[in-house]
Amino acid sequence: MTGAVRSADGTTIGYETVGAGQGLLVVGGAWRAARDYLPFATALSGAFTVHVVDRRGRGRSGPQGEDYSIEREVEDLLAVQEQTGATIVFGHSYGGLIALEAARRAPVFSDVAVYEPGVSIAGSIPLGWMGLYRERLAAGDPRGAFAAMVRGAGGAPRALERMPLWYVKLMLRLFIKQEHWRHIEPLLEAGLAEHEQVAALDDTSIDRYQAITARVILLGGAKSRPFATTALFDQLAAALPDTTSELIDGLGHTAPDEKAPEVVADRLRRHLMGQASRAKSMIA
Amino acid sequence: MFRLMARDLSRRLHRLTARLDRAADAFLRAEAGVSYRRFLALHLVGSEGADTQRALADRLGVTEPSVSRMVRVLAESGLLETTRAPDGGNRNRLRLTAAGEQLVTRWGTDLEERLAGMVEAAGVPYRAYLAHTERLLAELEA
Numbered sequence: 001m002t003g004a005v006r007s008a009d010g011t012t013i014g015y016e017t018v019g020a021g022q023g024l025l026v027v028g029g030a031w032r033a034a035r036d037y038l039p040f041a042t043a044l045s046g047a048f049t050v051h052v053v054d055r056r057g058r059g060r061s062g063p064q065g066e067d068y069s070i071e072r073e074v075e076d077l078l079a080v081q082e083q084t085g086a087t088i089v090f091g092h093s094y095g096g097l098i099a100l101e102a103a104r105r106a107p108v109f110s111d112v113a114v115y116e117p118g119v120s121i122a123g124s125i126p127l128g129w130m131g132l133y134r135e136r137l138a139a140g141d142p143r144g145a146f147a148a149m150v151r152g153a154g155g156a157p158r159a160l161e162r163m164p165l166w167y168v169k170l171m172l173r174l175f176i177k178q179e180h181w182r183h184i185e186p187l188l189e190a191g192l193a194e195h196e197q198v199a200a201l202d203d204t205s206i207d208r209y210q211a212i213t214a215r216v217i218l219l220g221g222a223k224s225r226p227f228a229t230t231a232l233f234d235q236l237a238a239a240l241p242d243t244t245s246e247l248i249d250g251l252g253h254t255a256p257d258e259k260a261p262e263v264v265a266d267r268l269r270r271h272l273m274g275q276a277s278r279a280k281s282m283i284a
Numbered sequence: 285m286f287r288l289m290a291r292d293l294s295r296r297l298h299r300l301t302a303r304l305d306r307a308a309d310a311f312l313r314a315e316a317g318v319s320y321r322r323f324l325a326l327h328l329v330g331s332e333g334a335d336t337q338r339a340l341a342d343r344l345g346v347t348e349p350s351v352s353r354m355v356r357v358l359a360e361s362g363l364l365e366t367t368r369a370p371d372g373g374n375r376n377r378l379r380l381t382a383a384g385e386q387l388v389t390r391w392g393t394d395l396e397e398r399l400a401g402m403v404e405a406a407g408v409p410y411r412a413y414l415a416h417t418e419r420l421l422a423e424l425e426a
Contacts, residue, residue, distance in 0.1 A: 167306070170306070170307050171307055173307060174307040174311045174399070174402070175310075175314075177398055177401055178398075178404070178405050
């Protein structure tokens with residue numbers, strides 16, 4: 001089932017709904033659309049009504065627009081929240097950053113779950129690839145741009161970081177199936193604008209998140225580097241009033257969308273159910 | 285110009301296979317947990333009848349001691365097993381385990397699908413290109 005809402009600046013934001021139960025919003029990362037999270041949403045659909053948001057710039061939603069910033073993303077998410085009444089939000093990567101930014105502005109969520117959110121503390125997220133990415137895009141070399149990101153963003157094997165760009169492009173020819181690339185390519189410009197926001201929000205402190213009243217579930221993969229998981233979770237746990245975190249064995253950054261949607265969904269469900277029973281026992 | 289291009293086929297083929305080998309090796313190591321060389325050895329045992337160390341060494345174009353090491357590692361990973369030959373001779377028969385067969389089938393198919401997608405995306409007709417390559421190989425190996 002599909003739905004749509006008009007955001008504060010008039011942009012249409014589309015979303016897809018599956019399942020039955022308490023409302024849960026899913027906000028995906030850069031170079032991804034709602035369709036990429038449908039296996040994850042389906043895995044949660046037995047316990048929740050899951051609304052997977054097509055962030056602006058993809059799927060059924062309108063374009064990013066001239067005035068793009070994290071504020072637009074927050075407005076979009078809150079518009080979908082208002083229409084659906086969902087009080088749980090799950091954000092992956094850049095979507096995790098949006099979820100946290102929304103939660104500190106509006107106390108509408110009871111639970112905020114994030115998988116390796118794009119929160120950069122004092123330059124912790126490697127963004128040095130953006131210059132070459134921008135240059136390759138402008139030169140009409142979209143695969144080169146994407147390869148620059150894969151090589152530099154801290155998610156690839158260390159050996160790949162020292163390889164020439166042609167080599168990384170060649171690897172990606174096999175690693176990314178043609179039909180998947182057709183989905184990624186139209187999102188390359190948007191991915192750049194989104195990471196400009198990651199850079200703009202980079203700060204030496206994350207005290208701004210002290211304003212979050214929701215319970216926050218921090219998830220990550222044990223194969224990812226500490227800047228995306230433990231190092232970040234430690235700082236968030238120190239700043240936020242109520243957090244739980246879990247590092248899942250064998251998973252990396254693209255687990256919720258590609259590698260292991262069922263595993264992440266299972267862990268998330270357990271955390272949410274556990275918190276529900278904890279809340280009940282506190283009332284009792 | 286045509287002459288230069290025509291004479292360049294050898295080097296172009298070399299570059300093509302060298303790059304495909306590197307990409308396939310990186311892909312299989314990351315996704316299937318084996319190198320391309322070991323994957324090819326498993327394929328030879330499972331689908332091409334290389335059921336002794338000598339036959340496998342011959343097909344891979346390497347020495348028997350080198351294959352012996354490879355077989356040991358693959359056996360330790362549970363992908364390959366060695367059984368005593370039925371005639372009671374000292375030559376062990378090589379056979380894929382269920383896990384080995386599954387690996388070869390799954391990732392062999394996956395790798396081929398990815399390559400086919402790449403070939404088609406480049407505007408090269410897959411079937412015709414495959415037929416030409418087979419004819420060349422048959423000629424070379426005749």
